Amino acid sequence: MTIARNQVAVGIDLGTTRSVVAHLDNTGRPCTVQNLEGDATTPSVVFFDRKSIVVGKEALKAAEYEPDRVVQFAKRDLGKEGYRIPVAGQQIPPEVIQALILRKLKDDAIHRLGPLDQCVVTVPAYFNEPRRKATQDAGRLAGLNVVDIINEPTAAALAYGVQRGFVSSEGKTESLETVLVYDLGGGTFDVTLMEIVGHDYAAIATAGDVYLGGIDWDHRIADHVAEQFLIQFGVDPRTNASEQQRLLTEAEDAKRALSQRDEVIIRFSMDGNRIQVPLDRGLFETLCGDLIDRTLLTTRKALKEANRTWKDVSRLLVVGGSSRMPMVQEMLESESNLKVDRSLSADESVAHGAAIYAGILLKTDQKLSSTIAIHNVNSHDLGLLGLDKDSGGQRRSMMIPRNSRLPVKKGKRFATSRQNQASVSVKVVEGGDDEGRHATLIGNCVVRDLPPDLPAATPVDVFFNYGDDGRLHVTAALPTVGTKAEMTIERESGLSGDDLTYWAGRIEAGLLETSTPTAESKVAAVESAAAVPIANVASSLRAPAAKDPVVVSKPAVVPKTFVAGTPAKVAPTLKPSVPSKSATISETRNIPQPEKHAPESPSTEAPASGGWKSRRQQITPGETP
Ligand SMILES: Nc1ncnc2c1ncn2[C@@H]1O[C@H](COP(=O)(O)OP(=O)(O)OP(=O)(O)O)[C@@H](O)[C@H]1O
Numbered sequence: 001m002t003i004a005r006n007q008v009a010v011g012i013d014l015g016t017t018r019s020v021v022a023h024l025d026n027t028g029r030p031c032t033v034q035n036l037e038g039d040a041t042t043p044s045v046v047f048f049d050r051k052s053i054v055v056g057k058e059a060l061k062a063a064e065y066e067p068d069r070v071v072q073f074a075k076r077d078l079g080k081e082g083y084r085i086p087v088a089g090q091q092i093p094p095e096v097i098q099a100l101i102l103r104k105l106k107d108d109a110i111h112r113l114g115p116l117d118q119c120v121v122t123v124p125a126y127f128n129e130p131r132r133k134a135t136q137d138a139g140r141l142a143g144l145n146v147v148d149i150i151n152e153p154t155a156a157a158l159a160y161g162v163q164r165g166f167v168s169s170e171g172k173t174e175s176l177e178t179v180l181v182y183d184l185g186g187g188t189f190d191v192t193l194m195e196i197v198g199h200d201y202a203a204i205a206t207a208g209d210v211y212l213g214g215i216d217w218d219h220r221i222a223d224h225v226a227e228q229f230l231i232q233f234g235v236d237p238r239t240n241a242s243e244q245q246r247l248l249t250e251a252e253d254a255k256r257a258l259s260q261r262d263e264v265i266i267r268f269s270m271d272g273n274r275i276q277v278p279l280d281r282g283l284f285e286t287l288c289g290d291l292i293d294r295t296l297l298t299t300r301k302a303l304k305e306a307n308r309t310w311k312d313v314s315r316l317l318v319v320g321g322s323s324r325m326p327m328v329q330e331m332l333e334s335e336s337n338l339k340v341d342r343s344l345s346a347d348e349s350v351a352h353g354a355a356i357y358a359g360i361l362l363k364t365d366q367k368l369s370s371t372i373a374i375h376n377v378n379s380h381d382l383g384l385l386g387l388d389k390d391s392g393g394q395r396r397s398m399m400i401p402r403n404s405r406l407p408v409k410k411g412k413r414f415a416t417s418r419q420n421q422a423s424v425s426v427k428v429v430e431g432g433d434d435e436g437r438h439a440t441l442i443g444n445c446v447v448r449d450l451p452p453d454l455p456a457a458t459p460v461d462v463f464f465n466y467g468d469d470g471r472l473h474v475t476a477a478l479p480t481v482g483t484k485a486e487m488t489i490e491r492e493s494g495l496s497g498d499d500l501t502y503w504a505g506r507i508e509a510g511l512l513e514t515s516t517p518t519a520e521s522k523v524a525a526v527e528s529a530a531a532v533p534i535a536n537v538a539s540s541l542r543a544p545a546a547k548d549p550v551v552v553s554k555p556a557v558v559p560k561t562f563v564a565g566t567p568a569k570v571a572p573t574l575k576p577s578v579p580s581k582s583a584t585i586s587e588t589r590n591i592p593q594p595e596k597h598a599p600e601s602p603s604t605e606a607p608a609s610g611g612w613k614s615r616r617q618q619i620t621p622g623e624t625p
């Protein structure tokens with residue numbers, strides 16, 4: 001990462017529904033940078049008009065009339081392997097949509113601030129590795145040098161800390177502050193528990209749900225109105241994309257109004273049929289009770305994983321536009337017995353924190369940069385898939401449990417599974433259970449070109465090194481093979497270097513092509529396609545994966561205890577990286593039994609001891625909760 005010093009420090013909150021840019025003014029104070037329309041926030045919406053790409057407010061308006069040409073909520077689709085968004089006859093990766101939004105934010109900021117190309121972009125703390133990479137790729141596609149990404153709750157805590165004065169102007173607390181940040185945005189929910197001691201900002205646990213945000217509340221209202229409409233007129237407005245969009249806009253307006261008022265009337269008409277649906281706060285809370293309960297469950301989970309209770313929390317910070325809903329404050333205060341602090345703008349504080357962090361990295365604010373240190377935790381379990389030596393079945397071996405403080409380095413010894421193994425493939429996974437179910441494959445670290453007749457159970461040392469920057473580096477080495485071993489890491493998801501070159505060219509050309517590019521046209525478009533010849537790949541695989549018997553041999557003599565340290569020095573050979581499916585590894589020492597974790601998918605179950613509404617009903621006046 002190259003950082004040019006003394007540049008404008010810009011932080012970008014790339015939100016699911018709205019994005020915000022902030023910078024540090026001459027006094028080091030974070031300020032929101034207005035867009036060209038004069039607004040503090042820019043809708044994260046892209047309209048593929050016939051002659052140009054339109055981003056922001058105008059694109060949002062177009063969603064009602066030309067929904068097939070408009071993309072919204074692309075942040076939710078980031079990091080999904082091979083996923084393309086169909087729009088205007090094209091198939092566009094979510095990274096490209098995010099890049100178009102970032103480009104508009106950048107151009108508008110340049111208009112206000114002058115030249116800039118470096119920034120910090122925020123991501124939900126709960127974003128996994130592929131989603132983080134996709135965000136960084138979007139920055140590159142937009143021509144931005146993303147000097148770092150910062151977790152949204154950490155940015156919010158920084159903004160609150162500095163602006164609310166529980167840290168001094170040098171960024172120092174007088175005593176330990178345990179801060180819980182509850183961030184309910186448009187598309188994602190994040191909760192992080194942080195300890196701020198002196199100049200140290202340390203996340204101690206984080207949890208979240210990347211499919212839970214204000215849009216889900218909108219859908220509940222829209223569904224309610226659509227069902228009434230269906231009963232009265234026998235037509236479901238949700239079956240038409242334009243009507244559905246119009247209904248969602250009405251629903252969002254009603255939701256916002258209910259943050260100020262007790263009751264609203266939603267008016268909706270279609271094909272000459274009109275309906276008026278009254279909605280009060282009580283009914284709204286009933287329609288969305290399970291959603292707010294999911295945030296409660298996740299918040300409790302974060303506290304539990306941090307080994308803390310509400311009594312340990314000294315500040316409860318609430319950010320994200322959806323936190324303006326009264327049900328959020330009510331639920332949190334009844335759960336925690338703490339007063340919610342919502343003194344900073346729910347929309348802008350994350351971008352402000354990102355600007356402060358950019359100031360630290362780019363050294364534009366000397367006072368802060370010499371002092372503040374930020375420590376993160378990893379938000380998902382990290383492990384690898386191997387073969388269980390007893391059962392022969394797939395097994396996930398935990399390397400770094402979630403909520404480990406970064407940087408963290410862990411090493412374990414495994415072994416090859418059979419004789420004459422040509423290569424070793426370490427499948428790196430995030431999340432999932434002990435058998436590897438529900439895990440996300442995030443990379444494949446391949447050691448290839450092993451010598452012929454390599455005995456089974458040859459030791460394989462694997463190291464996971466998770467840096468402060470939230471990026472994971474994996475090394476695999478066969479110490480007994482020595483210098484011939486080779487290490488590569490390959491990502492299973494996200495855009496490749498060639499894809500990035502291709503899409504950067506398409507963005508530059510205005511993305512106006514209406515037909516989906518073929519594989520051939522893509523190859524032609526990428527001059528630097530230094531792909532590995534297929535023949536090379538085939539010859540490096542002495543036994544194709546599909547036919548590889550799952551044989552787990554007796555372990556070789558391995559140390560009883562394996563101490564993580566510097567990985568065995570192996571001289572990398574010059575082979576390009578190609579995923580190998582030819583070999584597996586088995587672990588040769590007892591795998592410590594990790595605590596059983598539920599699969600990391602969005603939780604829909606109700607909190608064990610009842611949701612906030614049911615709890616509220618249980619507590620009758622005069623009764624001690
Ligand atoms: N007064 C209000 N009452 C209720 N909801 C509101 C209010 N104001 C904004 N919202 C909701 O807040 C959401 C947008 O919040 P925010 O801008 O923090 O999200 P985001 O940053 O786009 O999304 P995320 O952080 O999930 O990526 C929208 O769903 C919007 O409807």
Ligand SMILES: [Mg+2]
Nearest residue numbers: 015016185320
């Ligand atoms: Mg947000």
